[in-house]
Amino acid sequence: MNIQTLNEKLELIQWLSTLEDASVIKKLMLLKKEETKDWWNSISEEEEKSINEGILQADNNELRPHSEVRKLYGKWL
Structure with missing residues (x-):
């Protein structure tokens, strides 16, 4: 500051x-x-659905290694 x-x-x-x-x-x-105000209350239904899907995948141990994700999405990062 x-x-x-x-x-x-x-x-x-x-x-x-x-x-x-x-x-x-x-x-x-x-x-x-x-x-x-909680940001969760201001996101779209699509964003909420995507986040919940990701949480469910993580809970089910359906995760990908960081290196694999970088290969898939590297051009956008």
């Missing part, structure tokens, strides 16, 4: 500590909640 970002964070902390407007505080809390 650079010094400018640190200074900005400190400025925000100072501003928040003096903030009395409840509507602004509520808006900030909503923003915080949005920023910490």
Whole structure:
């Protein structure tokens, strides 16, 4: 983190500590909640299906060695 970002964070902390407007505080809390939202809830059904399929394959020990995967998908990596 650079010094400018640190200074900005400190400025925000100072501003928040003096903030009395409840509507602004509520808006900030909503923003915080949005920023910490679980990414799983925002992926597509296709992505979710693909991830679950991969987990199932791993659970069934249907894994490929890293070297084999590199050969298959190397051009995209």
